[in-house]
Amino acid sequence: MGRRASARLRLALPARFTAISGTQNCIIVDLSRTGARLAVVRPVAAGQQGYVELGRFELFGSIVRLEQRSGGGLNAISFDEPLAKAQVLEIRRYAEHFAERESAALREQARRWVSGQP
Secondary structure, rough: OOOOOOOOOEEEEEEEEOOOOOEEEEEEEOOOOOEEEEOOOOOOOOEEEEEEEEEEEEEEEEEEEEEEOOOOOEEEEOOOOOOOHHHHHHHHHHHHHHHHHHHHHHHHHHHHEEEEEO
């Protein structure tokens, strides 16, 4: 077995996956220029087309593998067009700052609740 064509970026990033079977939340487990692995509650069959919504990105592709697990599974998606290196770097930056943004939003929500603001 040879090396991968594109290095994989390990992530644990919430996103949404839409296919003909419906839309569901997912976790991007890893990502490369050519595809990604998605943890989903309802894995879809190989061959289905769909897209991943992540921030401002919509990543279109086809499911190439399904790994069924208890409580869900993993889908591997091959992108229709390889991502540019700059896009992968932007997604990496997005992932690095995701936890900070979520924490700040939670603090703001708590502050509004304590002060009686909607």
